[in-house]
Amino acid sequence: MKVLVLNSGSSSIKFRLFNMKNEQVMSRGTVDRIGIDNSFLEIENFRGEEYKIEIEIPDHTTGIEMVKDALIDKKMGVLDRFDQINAIGHRVVHGGEKFADSTLIDEEVVQQIIEVSELAPLHNPHNLKGIRICEEISPQKPQVAVFDTAFHQTMPQKAYMYALPYHYYQKYGIRRYGFHGISHKYVTQKAAEIMGRPIEELKLISCHLGNGASVAAVKNGKSIETSMGWTPLEGLVMGTRCGDLDPAIIPFIMEKEDITIEEMKNIMNKESGLLGISGLSSDSRDIRKAAREGHHRAQIALDLFNYQVQKYIGAYLFIMGGLDAIIFTAGIGENASDIRAAILEGVEFLGLKVDQQANQTRQKIAEITTTDSTTKAFIIPTNEELVIARDTVRIVEKCKNAGVI
Ligand code: ADP
Numbered sequence: 001m002k003v004l005v006l007n008s009g010s011s012s013i014k015f016r017l018f019n020m021k022n023e024q025v026m027s028r029g030t031v032d033r034i035g036i037d038n039s040f041l042e043i044e045n046f047r048g049e050e051y052k053i054e055i056e057i058p059d060h061t062t063g064i065e066m067v068k069d070a071l072i073d074k075k076m077g078v079l080d081r082f083d084q085i086n087a088i089g090h091r092v093v094h095g096g097e098k099f100a101d102s103t104l105i106d107e108e109v110v111q112q113i114i115e116v117s118e119l120a121p122l123h124n125p126h127n128l129k130g131i132r133i134c135e136e137i138s139p140q141k142p143q144v145a146v147f148d149t150a151f152h153q154t155m156p157q158k159a160y161m162y163a164l165p166y167h168y169y170q171k172y173g174i175r176r177y178g179f180h181g182i183s184h185k186y187v188t189q190k191a192a193e194i195m196g197r198p199i200e201e202l203k204l205i206s207c208h209l210g211n212g213a214s215v216a217a218v219k220n221g222k223s224i225e226t227s228m229g230w231t232p233l234e235g236l237v238m239g240t241r242c243g244d245l246d247p248a249i250i251p252f253i254m255e256k257e258d259i260t261i262e263e264m265k266n267i268m269n270k271e272s273g274l275l276g277i278s279g280l281s282s283d284s285r286d287i288r289k290a291a292r293e294g295h296h297r298a299q300i301a302l303d304l305f306n307y308q309v310q311k312y313i314g315a316y317l318f319i320m321g322g323l324d325a326i327i328f329t330a331g332i333g334e335n336a337s338d339i340r341a342a343i344l345e346g347v348e349f350l351g352l353k354v355d356q357q358a359n360q361t362r363q364k365i366a367e368i369t370t371t372d373s374t375t376k377a378f379i380i381p382t383n384e385e386l387v388i389a390r391d392t393v394r395i396v397e398k399c400k401n402a403g404v405i
Contacts, residue, residue: 001396002026002084003389004071006064007091008130010122011036013063016385017071017078017085020393023386026078027071031063043070051076060126064133087142088134089392091182091384092127094120095147096173102150102391104399105131105143113145119173119230142405144392151181154222162230176234178226180208183382184216185223187327190380192221194365195325203320205313208382209339210330211239211282215309217316225319227312233268236312237305239282242272244308277301284332284339306342313343323350325376334363334381350375 001021007014013031018024029043039057044050051070057063072079079085090105096116103109110131117124127145134143152160160176161169168174184206191206192199199221206216213236216226227235227243237243245268254264267276275282278301280290290298317323327333328340337359344354351374359368366379399405 001086001393002079003087003089003392004085005089005091005385005388005392006130006134007385008060008126010126013060013067013130014385015067016389018386018389020389023389028385029067029070031057031066033057034060034063041066041070043067043076045076045078049076060129061133061136064130064137068137082138083141085138085141087144087392087396088138089144089146089388090127090131090134091148091388092131092145093123093148093179094177095145095149095153096177097153097175099145099147099150100153102144102146102388102395104395104404105135105145109145116173119177142396142399144388144395146182146388146391148179148181149177151185152176152178152216152223152226155224155226159225174230176226176229178214178216178223179228179232180212180214180216180226181223182384182387183208183329184214184218184226186383186387187329187380188216188218188221190365191325191327191378194367194378194380195376197324202324203317203322204325204327205316205320205323206327206329207309207313207333207343208330209236209309209328209332209336212241213238213309213330213332215312215316217320219320225316236308237277237301238273239284240270240273240275242268242276274301274305277304284336288336288338302339302342306339309343317350323375325378326352327378327380328368329380329382334379337362340368340377340379344377347375352377 003018003020005016011034015029016025017027019026027045031041033039034057040052040054042052068082070076072082092113094116096119098112113124113128187206188204189199191204192202204218206218208214212232214226214228217224233241235243274287278287278298280286280298287298287301291302332339341354341359353370353373355368355370358366361379363381367376368379369377
């Protein structure tokens with residue numbers, strides 16, 4: 001089965017074509033800067049050839065048509081015909097409370113995704129665009145939606161409720177949803193595989209540390225708590241997002257500075273986090289370099305980032321009643337050995353000791369604790385596209401067996 005995975009954002013579409021017989025990536029790439037100047041398509045195939053086409057890409061329809069043409073192109077392509085693709089898997093950021101699993105897309109599902117779009121206005125409408133365009137260019141092809149929130153739907157009520165008047169939950173669905181679910185699911189399953197133990201008996205903490213960052217407590221294969229909340233703003237210190245705050249700060253700043261709700265949202269989402277504290281950059285590489293060179297505010301930013309991760313790990317190991325392994329993934333988690341070391345410092349009492357040499361590994365699976373550690377830590381590069389492709393196969397086969405398609 002060949003599966004095309006699409007991640008449609010506001011100005012970019014990332015794609016990956018899998019041959020699911022052996023889970024080989026046949027082709028991958030990005031359409032970027034859609035609707036802006038200098039737009040381009042970048043594509044790489046399994047033969048290792050890379051191409052970049054710089055051309056005006058005014059909208060998502062043109063972008064997806066370009067992907068389609070590139071995949072069947074004589075030179076760049078890997079297929080003779082587009083209909084050799086059996087199914088398309090879409091990343092959809094928010095599934096609200098409606099979706100606890102990936103699902104075959106039909107009109108009802110589209111309407112439900114539209115209904116929850118209010119909860120992710122920056123993402124869901126673009127994800128939907130990708131779905132609609134694929135329906136148009138390939139109406140017969142099964143399409144599957146894979147949600148970033150679905151993995152966290154197993155959280156108990158005590159973990160997902162906020163202590164606001166209950167009717168806001170009933171009226172607006174204000175509760176914790178959690179994000180990065182596709183990634184947390186992948187790396188925890190992989191950790192169980194590496195440990196050679198069934199995930200149903202493991203207590204794992206997954207740290208997805210990228211520009212956006214979240215931690216999840218995964219007990220017996222199920223997410224029971226995560227740091228992102230109603231939106232991806234809650235929780236850890238991130239590249240430009242503030243994470244946890246005393247909510248009273250928000251009206252205080254708005255009043256003092258005489259700023260609008262939109263401006264305040266912008267400050268919390270785009271001007272805070274590592275960037276806001278350091279005044280330098282949202283990129284952890286710049287922050288770490290500046291901190292090494294003695295930049296005081298870069299050091300504060302870094303300390304806050306690491307400390308916040310530690311606090312969540314501490315809380316999660318307590319609510320799980322123990323811990324078998326901590327997993328680091330995404331841009332920072334897979335690369336920044338100093339951040340990993342700082343987070344794991346001083347927890348030998350847990351039976352967790354960092355193997356300094358193994359911790360130098362980057363972007364590869366590695367056990368970074370000493371062999372005598374009873375609580376393990378791993379680097380596991382995330383592979384969200386593969387989870388989407390696997391889920392697409394699973395759902396399409398389930399629907400075929402049930403005679404739905
Ligand atoms: P996003 O949430 O946008 O997908 P990523 O997972 O790509 O983010 O993570 C971006 C972060 O990862 C940045 O802070 C960046 O500094 C860090 N990062 C990415 N690559 C490296 C690298 N090779 N070395 C150190 N840090 C890196």
